[in-house]
Amino acid sequence: MATKVTMEALSPTMEEGRLVKWTKNEGDQVKAGDVLAEVETDKAVMELVARGDGVLRKRLANEGDASPVGTLLAVIAAPDENIDSIVGSAASAAVAATPPQPAPAAQAQSPTQSQGEASAPPPQKAAAGPSVTPPAPAQPRPVPPRPPAAPAAPRGNGSTQPGAPSAPGGRQRSSPLARRLASEKGIQLGAIHGTGPGGRIVKRDIENAKATGGSGRSAAAERLATEGDFKDVPLTQIRKTIARRLSESNGPIPTFFLTAEYDATRAAELRTQLVEMGDQYKVSFNDIVIKAVALALAEHPEVNAHWLTDKIRHFNRIHVAMAVAVEDGLITPVLFDADRMTLWEISEKARELAKKARERKLMPEEYTGATFTVSNLGMFGIDQFTAIINPPEVGILAIGGVEEKPVVIDGSLEVRQRMRVTMSCDHRVVDGATGAKFLQTVRRYIENPLSLII
Numbered sequence: 088m089a090t091k092v093t094m095e096a097l098s099p100t101m102e103e104g105r106l107v108k109w110t111k112n113e114g115d116q117v118k119a120g121d122v123l124a125e126v127e128t129d130k131a132v133m134e135l136v137a138r139g140d141g142v143l144r145k146r147l148a149n150e151g152d153a154s155p156v157g158t159l160l161a162v163i164a165a166p167d168e169n170i171d172s173i174v175g176s177a178a179s180a181a182v183a184a185t186p187p188q189p190a191p192a193a194q195a196q197s198p199t200q201s202q203g204e205a206s207a208p209p210p211q212k213a214a215a216g217p218s219v220t221p222p223a224p225a226q227p228r229p230v231p232p233r234p235p236a237a238p239a240a241p242r243g244n245g246s247t248q249p250g251a252p253s254a255p256g257g258r259q260r261s262s263p264l265a266r267r268l269a270s271e272k273g274i275q276l277g278a279i280h281g282t283g284p285g286g287r288i289v290k291r292d293i294e295n296a297k298a299t300g301g302s303g304r305s306a307a308a309e310r311l312a313t314e315g316d317f318k319d320v321p322l323t324q325i326r327k328t329i330a331r332r333l334s335e336s337n338g339p340i341p342t343f344f345l346t347a348e349y350d351a352t353r354a355a356e357l358r359t360q361l362v363e364m365g366d367q368y369k370v371s372f373n374d375i376v377i378k379a380v381a382l383a384l385a386e387h388p389e390v391n392a393h394w395l396t397d398k399i400r401h402f403n404r405i406h407v408a409m410a411v412a413v414e415d416g417l418i419t420p421v422l423f424d425a426d427r428m429t430l431w432e433i434s435e436k437a438r439e440l441a442k443k444a445r446e447r448k449l450m451p452e453e454y455t456g457a458t459f460t461v462s463n464l465g466m467f468g469i470d471q472f473t474a475i476i477n478p479p480e481v482g483i484l485a486i487g488g489v490e491e492k493p494v495v496i497d498g499s500l501e502v503r504q505r506m507r508v509t510m511s512c513d514h515r516v517v518d519g520a521t522g523a524k525f526l527q528t529v530r531r532y533i534e535n536p537l538s539l540i541i
Contacts, residue, residue, distance in 0.1 A: 089164035089173060090139030094154045097126060097133040098451040104128050105153040105324050106160065111143050117163060124160070129328035131418075131454075132447045135160075142166050147177055153324070261288035268293040325416045340394075341514040344473050345522045347530065351489045351506040354536045367431070372506075373409065373463045374434040376486055378539045379532035380461055381405050381425035387525045391458045393479035394516050400479075408457035408477070409437060411444040418444050419477065421457045430540050465489060471507040481513040482522070484529075506533070 094104050105127040111117055117137045124135045141163040148160045159177040162170050261269070261276055265288045269276055272293065279296050281288035322330075354375050361368040384391040384405045393400045405426045408419035420440035422433060443449050462474040465488035474485040487507040494503050508529070512522045532538055 089144075089162055089168055089170050090137070090141065091159055091173065092123060092135070092137065092161035092163060094126070094156050094158045094160055095135060096156045097135070098128045098131070099455055100328065101128045101156060101324075103153055103155045103324070103327075106148050106150055107132055108150055109146060113143055113146055115143050117141065117143050127324045127447075129324045131449045131451075137163060139163050144168075144170055145174055147174070260286065262290065264290050265293050269296075272296075323415045325413070325418065340476055340478065342476060342511050343514055343519065343522075344509055344511055345519070345526055346471065346507060346509045347526045348505055348507045349530050349533045350494075350503055351533060352504040354533055355489060355504045357536045357540075370430055370434045371437075372465065372489055373461070373486070374430060374437055375533070375536060375539060376463065376484075376508075376529075377407050377409060377422060377425060377433055377437065377461055378428075378430050379529050380459065380484060381407050381422075381428075382532055382539070383525055383528040384459055385426045386528050387521070389521055390482050390517055390525050392481050392516055393458070394481055394513055395479060399481075399516055402458045404458070406456055406458045408454075408460040409440070410460065410462035410474070411441045413445055413447070418449065418454055419457060419460055420444055420449055420454050423456070459483070461486065465506070471509060473509050474511055476511050476513055478513075481516040482525075483511050485509045485511070 097104065107125040107127050109124050111121070111123050117123065118140050119137055121137045122134045123137050123143070126133050126135050142165065143161060144164045144166075145162045146160070147162070148154055148158070154160065159173075162173055164170050260281065260283075262283070266276070268274075268290060269279075269288075274293060274296050276288055279288055279292050280286070281292055283289040283292070351372070354372065358370055358372065358375065361370055384407075388401050388403075391402050391405055393402070404424055406421050406423045407425040408421045410417050410419050420443070422428065422436055422440070425433060428436070440449070440453060443453070457477070457480065459480060460474075460477050460483045462483060463486040464472055465486055467488075469487055470490070471487045472485050474483045476483050485508065487509075489504050489506045491502050492505040493500055494505070495501075496503070508526070510522055510526055512519075517525075
């Protein structure tokens, strides 16, 4: 009996997948569990496996095609089994799913058509009774031809006015210094695009022409010449999901923001001391923040929650997601039970998950199930930013960079390491005082980092 190979939901949030590569060809013998293709989901590249034995008789999707979950991709059957009905039904479904194309307009409107003609209603059937002859439509007034532009009057030095493409006789306009430099360097003026007034070639154009081998065009100009004005980049599955999820968050969720600045001097000193002890003790500021957030969530369960429309779910376990930038977006792998992990376990697991995320090898169970998220852009030189909540979570903490700042401590001016954080809060669950108390607890752990390792 034939086995239908369909686009499976390879992740909990997947609605469609893009077929990256077929690993089996038509006519190949396959067994249940064999990898048939690689599919890009909304989070990673996953393997699509066979669900039956036989021969891969027909492939119905091409590499690069995006298909909704449930779409028929291929048919596995015995070598002599008739699969015409299956293939035919798949083709019919594809035709039915194709949106109709709009009919072409009967006649394009003339550019000189008057407004009265453009908005005139179509002729209607005459009603019974005396006929009334409609007035003749007003004829468009002829537009007089534009007189030819008068030639620019030469200036005192014999050059044309700015804006003229060339000098009299079609010669390329250029300054005397540019002509002399071009002659000395053996550069043809006709191959240079002038950047002076009216396209005039000036000294810098000759110098640029020498640097670019005589073309006189910048890298941007070369790219424009070869690629045109723009390039369209198709959406990847992860970018589609990011757009959909952010639309779900930024509009419906009533969000407010709380910003605080922490003293990270002791955390920086602790990190330096741990690094000196060896690679096995190496931790990042992000690891320290994740540990501090996890312990703070244990003290504030009202923040460790999900909004589920008709109820609020408070979690007894703490699963902290960390935002990781990948080539075409970002993904949030999860550190499960982060409050129970040591600082070094968090560091090791975070590096492992980040590596898998950038290689698109995360499994669905590694990026779903978070109860709170941390997003850090400090390594990119960002001082402060606001992050968008990932629903159904009710908060996300945005971490800025650690930098030295002058601060007043006990009446004395000192230089300290400072770090700014901003918490985005879902006001349906987290009130201002609730979020502020949570950030106070995070501050206590960040500014007393020994509490993270004892």
